[in-house]
Amino acid sequence: MRTTTRLKQIVARRAAVQAPGTANALFARVIEELGFEVVYVTGAGIANMHLGAPDIGLTTLTELANVVGAISDAVALPLFVDADTGFGNAVNVVRTVRVLERAGAAGLQLEDQVFPKKCGHFSGKAVIGVDEMVQKVKAAVDARRDHDLQIVARSDARAVEGLDRAIARAQAYIEAGADVAFVEAPADLAELARIPREIAAPQVANIVFGGKTPDPGRIELAKLGFSLVLYANAALQAAVKAAGDVLATLKREGSLAGVVDRMTSFEERQHVVQKPVWDALESKFRAQGQ
Numbered sequence: 001m002r003t004t005t006r007l008k009q010i011v012a013r014r015a016a017v018q019a020p021g022t023a024n025a026l027f028a029r030v031i032e033e034l035g036f037e038v039v040y041v042t043g044a045g046i047a048n049m050h051l052g053a054p055d056i057g058l059t060t061l062t063e064l065a066n067v068v069g070a071i072s073d074a075v076a077l078p079l080f081v082d083a084d085t086g087f088g089n090a091v092n093v094v095r096t097v098r099v100l101e102r103a104g105a106a107g108l109q110l111e112d113q114v115f116p117k118k119c120g121h122f123s124g125k126a127v128i129g130v131d132e133m134v135q136k137v138k139a140a141v142d143a144r145r146d147h148d149l150q151i152v153a154r155s156d157a158r159a160v161e162g163l164d165r166a167i168a169r170a171q172a173y174i175e176a177g178a179d180v181a182f183v184e185a186p187a188d189l190a191e192l193a194r195i196p197r198e199i200a201a202p203q204v205a206n207i208v209f210g211g212k213t214p215d216p217g218r219i220e221l222a223k224l225g226f227s228l229v230l231y232a233n234a235a236l237q238a239a240v241k242a243a244g245d246v247l248a249t250l251k252r253e254g255s256l257a258g259v260v261d262r263m264t265s266f267e268e269r270q271h272v273v274q275k276p277v278w279d280a281l282e283s284k285f286r287a288q289g290q
Contacts, residue, residue, distance in 0.1 A: 004148035007078035007106040010037055011150060011180055011202045016222035021232035023049040024067065025074035029272050030235070032075045039075060041068055041105075042232040043082035044119050049236060057116025061087045061096055065103045072104025080107040080152070080228065085115045089132075090139040097143040097151075107150035109182060109204075110140055112157065112169060120156055120184040121211035127157050130169055134176040141177035152204060153178035158185050167198050174201040180227065185212045192216070196225035206230045209237055 010017050019038040022028045023045030031039050044055035046067055051058055068081055081100055086093035093110065100108055111117060112133040114126040127133075133153070140151045153173035157166040163186065170181035182204040186192045192213065196203045205226045207215045221229050242262060249259045256263070264272075 002146065002148065003076075003078040003104075003106040004146045004150070007038065007080065007150050008148045008179070010078070011107075011227045014196075014202060014222070014225050014227045016205070016218045016224075016226045016229050018218055018229050018231060019080055020234060021045055021230060022071065022235060025070045026273065027235045027239075028071045028075045028077070029274070032077050033272060037077065038228065039071065039077045039079050040230050040232055041071060041079055041081040042236075043084050045233050045236045048233070055117075055119035055122070057084065057118070059084075061099060065099050068100055068103040068105055078106035079104055080150070080230075081105040081109065082232075083108045083110055085113055085117050086110050086136055086140070088115060090135045093136045093139040094143040097140050097149075098145075101144060101146065101149055105149070107152055107180075108140065109152040109154055110136060111154040111182075111184070112136075112173075117156075120154075120206065121208050121213075123159070125156050125159050127155070127160050127169075130172055133169070134172055137173050137176040137178050150179045151177065152180040152182050154182035154184055154204075156184045158183060158187070158191075163191050163194065167195065170195075170199055170201075174199065180204060182206070187212055189214055189216055192221075193224050202227040204228045204230060206232065208232065209234060 017037050019040040020031045020036055021040040021042035022031060023042055028039050046064060047053050047055045047059050068079060071079060083096055083100060086096045097108060112127045114128055118125050137153050155166045155169040157169050166183045170183050174181055180202045181199050183195045184206060203226045205221055207213060207229060218229060246259045246262055250256055
C-alpha cells in the first residue's frame with residue numbers, strides 16, 4: 001500500500017495517532033523502530049539542527065526536499081511534511097507540492113502566515129488574507145499527482161485574530177479542498193476542544209514542549225476527535241539536553257565514565273542505522289576473488 005494511502009487511512013480513524021517529529025533520517029529510524037505509525041518532518045527541527053538557527057523562515061525548499069528524500073529512503077513510514085507557507089505564493093505552492101511529493105511526502109502542511117514565517121508558538125506572527133490562502137490550498141490540491149496525498153491547511157490566526165477567526169479560516173480552507181485542518185496554538189483545553197467540535201474535517205493537534213498548547217494526552221485527544229498529534233521536536237529537545245549533559249561531563253571530568261548509562265551503546269547505534277543490512281549488501285555484491 002502506498003504511504004499516501006496509509007496516511008489517509010490513519011487520518012480517517014481520528015484516533016489521535018502520535019506523529020513524532022524528526023529533522024533527519026536517524027531520528028526517523030528511531031521513530032520507526034519504536035513502532036510509531038507516522039513520521040512528522042519538522043521545519044523547525046530542520047532550521048534548528050541543520051542551520052543552528054530559529055524557525056523564522058530561513059530554510060529553503062531544496063534543503064527541505066533533500067531531508068525528505070533522505071528520510072524517505074531510510075524508513076517505510078508515511079512522512080507528514082511541514083512545508084511552511086509553500087515558499088511563496090500559489091504558483092510557488094505548485095512547485096513545492098510537486099517537489100516534496102516526488103521526494104516522498106505522504107502529506108503536506110501549508111500555513112497561512114506571511115512569508116517568511118515564524119514558529120507557530122512565537123509571538124509577532126502575521127497572516128495573509130483568507131482569499132490568498134484559499135488560492136494556495138487550491139493550487140496544492142491541483143498540483144498533487146496522487147489524490148491520496150494529504151493536504152493539511154494550517155491557520156496561525158489564533159494569535160492574530162482570535163480563535164473564532166482561526167476556526168473560520170480553517171473551515172474555508174477545507175471548503176477549498178484541503179483534506180485536514182490544523183488550527184495552531186490554542187491556548188487552553190477549552191480552546192483545544194472547540195476545534196474538532198466546530199470543524200467537521202479531520203484535525204491536527206500540535207503539542208510543543210514549553211509551547212502555548214497544553215498536553216491532555218493521546219486518550220483525551222482521541223476522545224476530542226483529533227486525527228494526528230504532533231510532537232514535532234520532542235526528539236530534538238531530548239537530544240540537545242542529553243548532548244549538553246554528556247559533553248559537559250566530558251569537559252569537566254575528562255572522561256565519559258560517569259555518563260555511559262546516558263549513551264546509546266556502539267551496538268545499538270549500529271542496529272538503528274541498519275548496519276547488518278548494509279553488510280549483507282556488501283557480501284551479496286562482493287566481486288569474486290575479493
